[in-house]
Amino acid sequence: MNSRHSITARMLLLLVLLIIGWLLWSGLFKPLLLGLGAFSCLLTVYLARRMGYFDNEVFAWRFGPRLFSYWGWLAKEIARSSYEVARIVLNPRLPISPQVFEIKATALHPVDQTMLANSITLTPGTLALDVHNGVILVHSLTKSGADELLAGEMDRRVAALRED
Numbered sequence: 001m002n003s004r005h006s007i008t009a010r011m012l013l014l015l016v017l018l019i020i021g022w023l024l025w026s027g028l029f030k031p032l033l034l035g036l037g038a039f040s041c042l043l044t045v046y047l048a049r050r051m052g053y054f055d056n057e058v059f060a061w062r063f064g065p066r067l068f069s070y071w072g073w074l075a076k077e078i079a080r081s082s083y084e085v086a087r088i089v090l091n092p093r094l095p096i097s098p099q100v101f102e103i104k105a106t107a108l109h110p111v112d113q114t115m116l117a118n119s120i121t122l123t124p125g126t127l128a129l130d131v132h133n134g135v136i137l138v139h140s141l142t143k144s145g146a147d148e149l150l151a152g153e154m155d156r157r158v159a160a161l162r163e164d
Contacts (some may be wrong), residue, residue, distance in 0.1 A: 010054045015045045066161050073157060074136040085124040085141065088131055097143045103136045103150065116158045118147065
């Protein structure tokens with residue numbers, strides 16, 4: 001079971017992230033909107049606590065600073081894939097070779113598998129269809145996209161986020 005200090009720290013982290021998100025995306029700093037934003041952030045944390053969100057170790061923040069380098073790498077992959085998909089779609093012959101295949105996730109933790117599946121879906125031209133028992137069912141627009149995922153670089157990088 002989690003200590004009260006750990007739960008409080010997670011609640012405060014979520015509250016701070018929600019407030020930062022609200023301020024960045026709102027862009028309006030009028031008293032009424034700031035009050036409503038603060039209320040909605042506090043209500044969200046309260047409801048998450050009532051639902052037991054912070055009691056489950058699955059949601060613990062354990063990635064650390066390596067997560068930011070992974071996000072940078074993923075952003076580069078998203079941009080590269082976007083260019084490739086645009087090039088394919090604009091080609092009059094539409095050179096696609098769609099396929100469905102499975103990837104075995106190296107990491108066993110459910111959060112890692114979810115992160116891998118979400119990263120696959122965020123990368124244009126690929127879509128994670130299902131995650132079950134560490135196996136991710138993926139649809140790829142091209143054979144080269146499938147080959148890249150099967151090579152395992154994305155899986156390796158997600159698994160490396162947990163290594164200490």
